[in-house]
Amino acid sequence: MQAAPTRTHTHTPGPAAPRKHPQLAPLPLSAVQLDPASLLGGRQELNAAATIPHCVDNIERTGVIANFRRLAEAGAKADADQAKGAFQGPWFADSDLYKTLEAIGWEVGRSGTGQWAELLSDLATLLEQVQAADGYLNTYVQGLPDEEPFSHPEYTHELYCAGHLMQAAVALHRGGGDERFLAIARRVADLVVRSFGDDGRPIIDGHPEVETALIELYRETGEESYLHAAELQVERRGHRTLAAGRFGSQYYQDHEPVREATEAIGHSVRQLYLAAGVTDLYLENGDQTLLEAMEQLWDSAFGTKLYLTGGHGSRHRDEAYGDPYELPPDRAYAETCASIAALQWCWRMLLATGQARYAEEMERALLNAIAASTTHTGTAFFYSNPLQLRTGHDGSGEDAPSERLPWYDCACCPPNLARLYASLHGYTATSDAAGLQLHLLAAGKFTAATLIAVVETGYPWDGDVLVTVSGQGELAIRVPAWAAGATVAVTSGQVIAEPTPGEYLRVSCDDGATVRLTLPMAPRLVRADDRVDAVRGCVAIERGPLVYCVEQADLPEGIVVEQLRLDPSVGIVEEPGEDGIAPVRLRLSALAIPLETSLYQPYDPASATGTPVTVTAIPYHAWANRGPGAMRVWLPLA
Numbered sequence: 001m002q003a004a005p006t007r008t009h010t011h012t013p014g015p016a017a018p019r020k021h022p023q024l025a026p027l028p029l030s031a032v033q034l035d036p037a038s039l040l041g042g043r044q045e046l047n048a049a050a051t052i053p054h055c056v057d058n059i060e061r062t063g064v065i066a067n068f069r070r071l072a073e074a075g076a077k078a079d080a081d082q083a084k085g086a087f088q089g090p091w092f093a094d095s096d097l098y099k100t101l102e103a104i105g106w107e108v109g110r111s112g113t114g115q116w117a118e119l120l121s122d123l124a125t126l127l128e129q130v131q132a133a134d135g136y137l138n139t140y141v142q143g144l145p146d147e148e149p150f151s152h153p154e155y156t157h158e159l160y161c162a163g164h165l166m167q168a169a170v171a172l173h174r175g176g177g178d179e180r181f182l183a184i185a186r187r188v189a190d191l192v193v194r195s196f197g198d199d200g201r202p203i204i205d206g207h208p209e210v211e212t213a214l215i216e217l218y219r220e221t222g223e224e225s226y227l228h229a230a231e232l233q234v235e236r237r238g239h240r241t242l243a244a245g246r247f248g249s250q251y252y253q254d255h256e257p258v259r260e261a262t263e264a265i266g267h268s269v270r271q272l273y274l275a276a277g278v279t280d281l282y283l284e285n286g287d288q289t290l291l292e293a294m295e296q297l298w299d300s301a302f303g304t305k306l307y308l309t310g311g312h313g314s315r316h317r318d319e320a321y322g323d324p325y326e327l328p329p330d331r332a333y334a335e336t337c338a339s340i341a342a343l344q345w346c347w348r349m350l351l352a353t354g355q356a357r358y359a360e361e362m363e364r365a366l367l368n369a370i371a372a373s374t375t376h377t378g379t380a381f382f383y384s385n386p387l388q389l390r391t392g393h394d395g396s397g398e399d400a401p402s403e404r405l406p407w408y409d410c411a412c413c414p415p416n417l418a419r420l421y422a423s424l425h426g427y428t429a430t431s432d433a434a435g436l437q438l439h440l441l442a443a444g445k446f447t448a449a450t451l452i453a454v455v456e457t458g459y460p461w462d463g464d465v466l467v468t469v470s471g472q473g474e475l476a477i478r479v480p481a482w483a484a485g486a487t488v489a490v491t492s493g494q495v496i497a498e499p500t501p502g503e504y505l506r507v508s509c510d511d512g513a514t515v516r517l518t519l520p521m522a523p524r525l526v527r528a529d530d531r532v533d534a535v536r537g538c539v540a541i542e543r544g545p546l547v548y549c550v551e552q553a554d555l556p557e558g559i560v561v562e563q564l565r566l567d568p569s570v571g572i573v574e575e576p577g578e579d580g581i582a583p584v585r586l587r588l589s590a591l592a593i594p595l596e597t598s599l600y601q602p603y604d605p606a607s608a609t610g611t612p613v614t615v616t617a618i619p620y621h622a623w624a625n626r627g628p629g630a631m632r633v634w635l636p637l638a
Contacts, residue, residue, distance in 0.1 A: 012109055012174045014426025015167075016348055017219050018283035023354040024430035024437060027446065029109050029174070032425040035443035039460060040424060043371070047421035048107050050378030055100045055415045056119065058407045063088025064097050065126070067139040072129040090410055091140040092157035092207075097123075098164035099415035101181070102171040106422035109175025120172070124180040135187035137165065150195070150203055154242045154252070159205035159233075162188045163213030170213075170220045171423070182220070189217055193225045196232065204236050206252050208270050211277025212344075215284060227284055234258055234281055234290075237274065247318045259293045264301035264321050268313035268333070271301070271321065272341035279348040291352060298349060300324070301342070302361055308526065308540055308633065309372070309547050309620055310365030311385050312338040316399070325531035329387035329634050336373040336382060336413040339365040340420050347427050350439065354432075356478050356503055359439035362427065363480070366440070367460055368547045371621035373404075374417055376581050380404035381414045387620075387633040391552070391560045395628055402628035435473030437504065441465055441480075451475065451509060460544045461583045463519030469493070469509040476504040477517055480545060482524070489516045519544065523572040523586055528634075538634035539566060541586060543574075547620040548586055552629035554616040556592075561630045563592045565610065565638035577618070581625050586617040591638045610638075 011028045018025075034041030059065055070085055089096075101123065104116045131137045138158050141147050150158055169185035172178035192214070196203050214230035217223070238257035240249050249255040250266040253274050264271055275297055282290040304324035306312065311334025314322040319333055343362050350358035373382045381404050389395075395402025398409065407414065428440040429448075436448035441459045445452065451471035459465060463483075469475060474496065479486050481502035488499050493513035497506035507515050523543040528535050541548040550561055570589035577585045591610035623631050 013219075014174075015106075015171070015344070015423045016216065016280065016351065016426075018280070018348075018351055019219055020284050021286045022283055022351040024351050024432055026351065026426060027429050027431060027436075027448065029106075029423075029426050031447040032428055033445045034425050034428070038443040038457075039367070039371075040428075040440065040442045041444060043374075043421050044110070044424055046378040047103075047418060048111060048113070051374065051414070051418045051421065052100070052103050052107060054379045054406075055096075055103065055418050056116075058411065058414070059097050059100055062093075062407065062411070064093045065123070067093060067143070068097075068123075068126045068130050071139055071142055072126055087140055087143045091155070092161055092412075094137075094139055094161040095157070095164040096411050096415050098161065098168040099412075099419050101168035102164070103415060103418035103422045105168060105171030105173075105175040105178070106419065106426075107175070108172070110422060110425065120178065120181075124178075124184070127184050128180070131184060131187060135189075135191035137162070137184070137188055150201070153203050154206040154245060157205065157207050159192070159203075159210040160207040162192065163210035166210075166213040166217045167419075170216050171419070173220060185217060186221065186223075189214060189223075189226050189229070193229050196229065197225075198232070202232075202236050202241060204233055204241060204254070206242055206270075207267075208233075208237070208253065208274035208277060212273065212280045215277065215280040218284070227281075230277065231281055231285065234278055247320070251318055251320065259289050262293065262296040262300060263324075264297060264305055264312075267318060267320050268338040269319065269335060269341050272312065272338055272345050275301075276341065276345040276348055279345060279352060283348065283352055294349065298345075298358075306361075307332055307334055307369070307387060308528070308542075309334070309368040309385065309387060310339050310342070310361065311335075311369045311387070312342055316384070325529060325533070327528070327532050328534040329632075330390060332384070332386045332388075334369060334385040334387075336370065336385060337416050339369040339373075339385070340416050343370070343420070343427070351430065354437075356439075357481075359478050360481055360502065363440055363545050367545050368620050370417070370420070372623065373413065375404045376622075376625050380406050381408075381417065382624075383408055383410070383413050387549075389629075389631045391562055391630040393630070403624045435475055435509075437476040437478075438467075439478050441478070448473065459519075460546055463521040463544065465517040465519065467515045467517075469513040469515070470511060471509075472511055473509060474506055475509050475513075475515060476506045477515065479503055479505050479517070480519065482542065482545075483519045485520045487518045489518075490514070523548075523574065525568060535634040538636050539568065540633050540635070541572065541588070541617055543584065543586065547633060548617040549620045549623055549631050549633045550588070550615055550617050550635065551623050551626075551631045553626045554618065556613055556615075559592045559613060560595075561632045563595060563610070564613075564615065564632070564635055565591045565593055566635040567591060567612075567638045575616075582618040582622045584619075588615050588617055589613075590615055590635070 036045045166185045169181040173182045211230045211233045214226045218226035242254045313333040346358040346362045429446045430437045431448040450473040454468045457465040479499045486499040491514045493507045493509040499505040521544050525539040567589045573587040592613045593610040
């Protein structure tokens, strides 16, 4: 067993803190302060003020905490048949509490809030009362008198829930020094080590997640057995030990060992959490074959199966990836949790390699799919994130609603968003021996060992990024891949690497240096690979890192989105937004084609004719904030 790392609160690491093999080191959480007036900083403030309290209220309202209380009152497993009332929610409901606790832990570390102190104390007591003597803790299984732990790993999510408990404990320990939750999580982890070690049962969970959690718990405590337990989970995956069920072994990523599974497949969230865990394992054991496999898997997921908005998963039936280039915009599942998991995986790949492409995809997801999942009030959410909603869509069911809902029967996404936003500053910047790297372009203050960078920018609304440096060292700023023509002006420093799109601008800075990066922000049309059949003949509109869409609320009366054909010969005009939701809107020229009178028509090679109209496009992340209505990202050409 290694000694636990010694640290002060000022050096508290963020959500992923590799010990051994990272190319880049995350900045301590206290070394980053996002400007609350910026888009990302504002999201953090909204999360603290609205989303976390909303999650706390709803895990109480929906019975998640009551599941623990009923067992505590009945004496946990021994008297489960005497527990009052029935278990409430899905069998993995415990994880919703744990993700909310993780969000609170990161928020305590970020702001120092004492708002949740009494709740944390009460919940720690409750978990201690319910936890079995051997460390087992799962209110669904403990509430079933005849159910043995880990009897149905395909669906009971026991290790998945345990993983979220471990991550919550790490966040609470790093954020506020809480020892009680850490002790609870360690008892669970010790049970995993005893039960599923080299001589134990070769069980894996149907929902990967415990892999990355065990590794982070190892990083926090220095307990090597947790790292080895995670390694066993990774090595046992892919040998078809889980019952295939209706969706097959691919659904669980149990069809091929991780080094051989080079195509992103199956349930998208599970695939992405597994990939994050495998990358974490590489960051600790340095096994190059794992990194090579993850690079191939990443090329599959992000090169052939990624939505323009950063969404993952095109099939509703099993919440899964489809075939390569199977990306229908109206049937996009694109679960919010998948985009969050993708960001977490990309962050680990960035730490492992230092390559800008991973930060590029973090930004795509964060400013589009993830941002779209939460309303501007912070208290309503999308579970799936389609790129098109049809006129007349029946959004009465929560599987495909027309607007964000306050909560879901399967409520995995809201607390996942809460924990991401509470820790968001931990994903923005890194350091190495040379200096500081800025990966997400956000206003704020970033402190490395030898230099401090104060960033002033209105990004993503404008492309002016001014960095003022105190101290000396190398400053690296990611230049987005779309930013051809970016320029830089430097005082008291020397440019080492020019601002090449998709790479890093690098400047050797003296004390007092300023670096002004100017990014071109003109709107641009984007087309998909022709193999994406569903949007062939269509274009999308991007401005900076933001994807735009056309929403029914902005169309002239009597026109529906299905009638629109974009005229690419007319320039796109920028105009300011006035509602605070979309500071920059785009004015487009289009034709409104008359609606057909029958479902199928004889083919007419003549060009379609219609009425010229001017329509407004808004950022995709801002849609459905003005009530339900049709929407399109991909527009047919006139």
